[in-house]
Amino acid sequence: MSKGNITVLGINGHIGHHAAVAFNAAGFTVRGFGRTNRQPIPGVEFVKGDASRLDDVTAAIAQADIVVNALNLPYDKWDKGRAEAQLATVIAAMGNSGKTLMFPGNVYNYAASDRRMTPHTPQVPQTPRGAIRVRQEEMLAAASRAGKFQTIIVRAGDFYGPHSTGDWFDQAMLMDIGKGRVLHLADLDLAHAWAYLPDLGRAFAVLGAQRDTLDAFENFHFAGHFVTNRQMMDAVIKGWGAPLQVAPMPWLALRAMGLVNGVMREIVKMRYLWNNPMELVDSRLDALLGADFATPFDAAVAATLGERLQTRRAA
The missing domain is CATH 3.90.25 (UDP-galactose 4-epimerase; domain 1)
Structure with a gap:
């Protein structure tokens, strides 16, 4: 029996692929959304669509209990409001659904002088790119605190994996x-x-399975290596x-x-x-994992x- 329905937006990305693998292995029913199915995963249904189209995203997540937003623009296309606009489409698709949205965070939100960042460390971004990430998380926090849906941020370091x-x-x-x-x-x-991607994917699955015990807006730091x-x-x-x-x-x-x-x-x-x-520290997530x-x-x-x-x- 399935533990719930998952839609992974951005199934071809680093986090999207490994989160889909982990949720599938953990007994969830998983759908992956993207333009192409570059890395097919046995047992995961692929849904073709365009992340810039609200109708496509809305249809892809219609049956989902949990949405993993692993969408990401090319590295040089984050500016001019484009990163925020991409997230705004996902927030609009989530509506007042009460679903759970899982969002990958990174260390860009913090100052270069920060050494041990906990979920409670003030976010003082070092660069314009970091300021974009802070604004995105503020958008999610506002939606969740308004009761529209639950947000679980999982922040991690640089990726590596098979x-x-x-x-x-x-x-x-x-x-x-x-x-x-x-x-x-x-x-x-x-x-x-560093974040080993198979471990990070499993962390998403563990938190997703425990979503009913978590608050409307959560910010976790994945220690990795x-x-x-x-x-x-x-x-x-x-x-x-x-x-x-x-x-x-x-x-x-x-x-x-x-x-x-x-x-x-x-x-x-x-x-x-x-x-x-810059080290990510979170004793609470360590205990949950x-x-x-x-x-x-x-x-x-x-x-x-x-x-x-x-x-x-x-x-």
């Missing part, structure tokens, strides 16, 4: 791994918050199983690329996230490298 592409781990750290080199993005002794760049380099080398040169990221070259590449320009603006150790919830760090990195290793061995 078959995950287009993230810092894949496109930055491992960009030269085929040449025998792995790149660190800041001082080796600085720590960084808070490790130094040195620990990450060591784990990659161990998981790769062959010698790798460790080298710093060529930030000056990336800055030059940003002169003609809008995405790269926006990425470089977020360098402060690497130069400041239970002891030994997280995949051990070395095992998570090794699993993330698996597909690349298969390609290397087949070559």
